[in-house]
Amino acid sequence: MKIKKSTRIIILIVGLLLLAFPQIVQNDYYIQTAIMIAFFAYMASCWNILGGLAGQISFGHSVYAGIGAYTSTLLFIYLGISPWLGMLLGGLLAGVIAVLIGMPTFRLQGTYYTLSTIAFLTVVRILVLSNPTILGLETRGAQGMIIPLVNGGDSPANMQFLTKTPIYYVIIIMLVVVAAITNYLKNSKTGYYFSAIKTNQDAAAALGVNVSRYKLICAFISAFLTALGGTFYAQLAMYVDPSTLLGNEMGQQFGIIAIVGGRGTILGPIIGSLVLVPLQEIGRALFGGTVQGFHLVLYGLIMMIIVLFLPDGLVSLFKKLKPKNIKKSTNVNQLGANSEQ
Amino acid sequence: MLSQLAQPLLSGTLMGGVYGLIALGLSLVFGVMRVSNFAHGDLLMIAMYISVALWEGFGISPYVSIFGVAIFMFFVGVFIQKAAITPILKSEKERSPLRLILFTVGLSIFLQNLVLMIKGGAPVTATVPLSTQTLPVGDLIVSIPRLLAFVLSIVITVILWFFISKTDTGRAMRAVSQDRETSLLMGINEYKTYAIAFGIGTVLLGLAASMVSTFLYAFPTMGSSYTLRSYVIVALGGIGSIPGAMIGGLVVGIIESISAQFMPASYSEVVIFIIFILVLVIKPSGMFGKERK
Amino acid sequence: MNNNIVLKLDQVSKHYGGVAAVDDVSLQLHEGEILGLIGPNGAGKTTLFNCIAGYTKPSSGEIYLGEKPITGLKPHKICKLGIGRTFQIVQPFGDLSVLENVMIGAFCNTNSMARAKEISEEILELTKLSHKKNDHANSLTIVDRKQLEIARALATKPRILLLDEVMAGLNPTESAQVSEMVKGIRDEMNISLLLIEHVMSVIMYLSDCVCVLDHGELIAQGCAEDVTTDERVIKSYLGEKYASRNK
Numbered sequence: 099m100k101i102k103k104s105t106r107i108i109i110l111i112v113g114l115l116l117l118a119f120p121q122i123v124q125n126d127y128y129i130q131t132a133i134m135i136a137f138f139a140y141m142a143s144c145w146n147i148l149g150g151l152a153g154q155i156s157f158g159h160s161v162y163a164g165i166g167a168y169t170s171t172l173l174f175i176y177l178g179i180s181p182w183l184g185m186l187l188g189g190l191l192a193g194v195i196a197v198l199i200g201m202p203t204f205r206l207q208g209t210y211y212t213l214s215t216i217a218f219l220t221v222v223r224i225l226v227l228s229n230p231t232i233l234g235l236e237t238r239g240a241q242g243m244i245i246p247l248v249n250g251g252d253s254p255a256n257m258q259f260l261t262k263t264p265i266y267y268v269i270i271i272m273l274v275v276v277a278a279i280t281n282y283l284k285n286s287k288t289g290y291y292f293s294a295i296k297t298n299q300d301a302a303a304a305l306g307v308n309v310s311r312y313k314l315i316c317a318f319i320s321a322f323l324t325a326l327g328g329t330f331y332a333q334l335a336m337y338v339d340p341s342t343l344l345g346n347e348m349g350q351q352f353g354i355i356a357i358v359g360g361r362g363t364i365l366g367p368i369i370g371s372l373v374l375v376p377l378q379e380i381g382r383a384l385f386g387g388t389v390q391g392f393h394l395v396l397y398g399l400i401m402m403i404i405v406l407f408l409p410d411g412l413v414s415l416f417k418k419l420k421p422k423n424i425k426k427s428t429n430v431n432q433l434g435a436n437s438e439q
Numbered sequence: 440m441l442s443q444l445a446q447p448l449l450s451g452t453l454m455g456g457v458y459g460l461i462a463l464g465l466s467l468v469f470g471v472m473r474v475s476n477f478a479h480g481d482l483l484m485i486a487m488y489i490s491v492a493l494w495e496g497f498g499i500s501p502y503v504s505i506f507g508v509a510i511f512m513f514f515v516g517v518f519i520q521k522a523a524i525t526p527i528l529k530s531e532k533e534r535s536p537l538r539l540i541l542f543t544v545g546l547s548i549f550l551q552n553l554v555l556m557i558k559g560g561a562p563v564t565a566t567v568p569l570s571t572q573t574l575p576v577g578d579l580i581v582s583i584p585r586l587l588a589f590v591l592s593i594v595i596t597v598i599l600w601f602f603i604s605k606t607d608t609g610r611a612m613r614a615v616s617q618d619r620e621t622s623l624l625m626g627i628n629e630y631k632t633y634a635i636a637f638g639i640g641t642v643l644l645g646l647a648a649s650m651v652s653t654f655l656y657a658f659p660t661m662g663s664s665y666t667l668r669s670y671v672i673v674a675l676g677g678i679g680s681i682p683g684a685m686i687g688g689l690v691v692g693i694i695e696s697i698s699a700q701f702m703p704a705s706y707s708e709v710v711i712f713i714i715f716i717l718v719l720v721i722k723p724s725g726m727f728g729k730e731r732k
Numbered sequence: 733m734n735n736n737i738v739l740k741l742d743q744v745s746k747h748y749g750g751v752a753a754v755d756d757v758s759l760q761l762h763e764g765e766i767l768g769l770i771g772p773n774g775a776g777k778t779t780l781f782n783c784i785a786g787y788t789k790p791s792s793g794e795i796y797l798g799e800k801p802i803t804g805l806k807p808h809k810i811c812k813l814g815i816g817r818t819f820q821i822v823q824p825f826g827d828l829s830v831l832e833n834v835m836i837g838a839f840c841n842t843n844s845m846a847r848a849k850e851i852s853e854e855i856l857e858l859t860k861l862s863h864k865k866n867d868h869a870n871s872l873t874i875v876d877r878k879q880l881e882i883a884r885a886l887a888t889k890p891r892i893l894l895l896d897e898v899m900a901g902l903n904p905t906e907s908a909q910v911s912e913m914v915k916g917i918r919d920e921m922n923i924s925l926l927l928i929e930h931v932m933s934v935i936m937y938l939s940d941c942v943c944v945l946d947h948g949e950l951i952a953q954g955c956a957e958d959v960t961t962d963e964r965v966i967k968s969y970l971g972e973k974y975a976s977r978n979k
Binding site for chain 2: 153155157202203205206208209210212213214216217218220221224225227228346350353354357389390391392394395397398399401402405406409
Binding site: 294300309 | 787823840843848
């Protein structure tokens with residue numbers, strides 16, 4: 099695909115800024131915030147592959163993050179397998195499970211798929227919460243698992259870092275990769291098929307699109323990438339627990355961020371994360387954690403407003419500023435027609 | 440064995456009737472508008488909190504405030520319909536449910552966390568004198584508020600059934616749900632019909648919430664399990680079918696209550712999910728519903 | 733038109749509950765033929781299309797594409813075997829440009845972006861949409877949407893094309909424009925067409941033969957002039973009154 103020269107220059111500048119960021123700020127709090135913004139941008143981008151490109155809405159996507167985190171952590175604890183490898187295995191497992199869940203539910207109206215995602219997350223959470231072991235492996239229920247330190251936490255080969263800076267680079271690279279995958283998909287046969295499925299499954303099938311197969315492919319990719327993010331999160335906290343990773347809150351946030359930013363676009367999830375994640379910090383600063391749910395009240399409210407008045411998300415504001423630039427392939431604009439059956 | 444199962448069978452039936460009533464509102468809205476409402480359970484939660492607040496704050500028993508709550512919920516429903524759902528339906532040429540799913544999920548998150556923020560996460564209930572009353576029937580114990588809720592649910596369902604089949608408004612609803620295009624040609628005001636359907640749906644939630652607030656606990660995150668349960672019931676009973684919702688409610692209530700004998704209480708949602716997947720795999724069009732063209 | 737049968741329906745029925753939407757319909761489509769399918773609303777025309785294109789499984793009967801039975805295959809399989817279809821309500825894939833919409837059809841036979849683009853550009857040339865190829869599909873007028881819908885289906889390289897009320901919502905000029913296009917498709921691409929149509933002048937102009945459905949039953953079949961004078965057809969179409977008045 100051809101990228102315009104001006105776009106290339108912008109990408110270059112942004113890239114350099116991102117690389118230099120930890121050196122410029124030299125402040126752990128800001129780097130940590132940047133990590134969280136990049137993490138949620140990454141997760142929302144993964145969600146966006148299924149929810150934005152193919153129009154299959156999941157509000158339980160954190161289940162794949164949980165599967166990724168638990169798999170890599172258990173592999174590390176029991177077999178000493180590095181999380182770098184463990185995250186790929188967790189990704190595969192998450193992908194396979196996404197396909198198994200998709201098979202009975204994708205055949206139906208979108209509503210039932212969305213419900214099944216929420217229900218499945220709930221079920222997995224309950225199972226993990228109420229059992230001290232899973233398949234004979236100790237997962238410690240609600241307590242969660244602490245990831246043992248290697249060499250006092252200084253073991254890049256085991257995804258353990260002493261400072262925030264390398265962690266920051268890891269998540270930035272992951273974010274760039276998911277953006278590149280999204281861009282590739284948008285400009286390939288597969289992505290075109292996703293787009294057709296999103297608008298009208300029957301019309302897509304009439305043009306030879308194997309609708310259920312492509313939905314499952316999409317679910318696999320999205321779940322695989324989400325699971326990698328789950329392992330990242332676990333290694334960031336050095337801790338895995340069901341109420342955070344498998345919580346409803348996490349599952350809702352990925353979707354909200356992508357929707358608020360702009361579904362089906364590459365920049366949408368990133369913009370969404372830049373706007374929404376700092377709200378959490380503001381909430382914490384205002385109430386110091388005494389008031390629960392503050393940022394989610396705002397998230398819910400913002401989401402309703404966006405869906406009502408700016409259905410293509412914040413990213414469409416930028417598009418409106420640029421005059422008549424509705425060209426193909428780089429087109430980030432989605433005019434309304436988002437249906438599913 | 441049988442005597443062991445008699446008690447859960449009875450409690451399951453009583454609870455199932457209420458589940459049926461809760462699902463009825465969803466079935467109606469889903470049937471008439473094809474609109475997915477992911478905030479269904481959260482609206483039930485709000486109505487329960489209102490009932491409890493009226494009892495705790497002013498000593499008004501939920502059995503007294505029930506009509507007030509129902510009327511209030513009617514306006515809540517009509518407001519949501521007019522402020523959000525109708526504009527979205529009007530702007531979407533192809534009537535895709537996607538934006539409505541997103542909107543109602545946003546509403547659900549908003550309501551849940553608003554209550555969490557204001558009232559905290561602790562469960563609340565309205566402990567009225569009747570709450571603990573029981574009626575012994577042979578070896579079995581019947582909880583009076585549950586029995587009352589069951590009986591009222593059945594009565595309300597029958598009244599609704601009459602309303603839908605005998606009144607002009609009800610006929611308009613059925614017409615719109617069966618063949619939207621033709622009913623528009625016949626001069627039915629589509630959006631008014633939707634608003635009434637949504638309003639009735641929330642009224643049913645208000646009624647159910649008042650009745651159950653005397654013996655069930657309300658908490659901010661309870662909504663999602665009621666939303667899921669209601670969709671399962673609608674899938675079982677067939678979209679838009681009134682008797683179907685009641686039968687589906689009873690089936691789910693009984694299965695839940697019997698399975699609770701064999702597994703921890705926290706697994707009830709696992710059971711609902713399993714029923715959900717089974718229904719989808721075995722008969723996606725609903726167990727008692729008609730196949731749609 | 734020659735005598736090769738490209739599509740054969742053998743006693744196809746579709747029941748919903750107790751109601752027969754399509755009742756024991758047998759018909760044949762010959763190579764290069766344009767066959768019109770008419771009948772009052774609710775006569776089962778679209779249901780018949782859905783049976784052929786795999787959207788619903790017939791309750792009984794067999795459908796053959798050439799010699800090959802295709803009854804009950806999935807829509808995308810049937811498309812790959814060479815049956816294209818359009819829908820009554822056209823809906824372009826709104827995220828995409830006109831060209832990209834057509835490319836989705838072209839991907840039926842290729843995985844390459846470049847090849848799909850090539851095929852689509854040819855098709856757009858033929859359907860006279862080339863000048864709009866970079867437009868957003870949602871910005872198209874209704875007549876362009878209809879043509880785009882046909883172009884998408886053509887890009888799958890079908891041997892048979894099922895057109896479901898393509899003229900609905902068009903004014904006479906536009907309808908004549910699309911009619912010409914349909915005729916051109918038959919002549920230049922050697923595609924056989926089965927079309928559902930309400931506008932009688934279109935049927936008379938385009939079709940070689942006409943089938944009339946009423947309450948799911950095939951009540952008449954023949955060349956257009958014969959069928960329109962058939963009394964049963966007039967009755968089902970225009971009501972009893974009209975039929976008796978014309979006696």
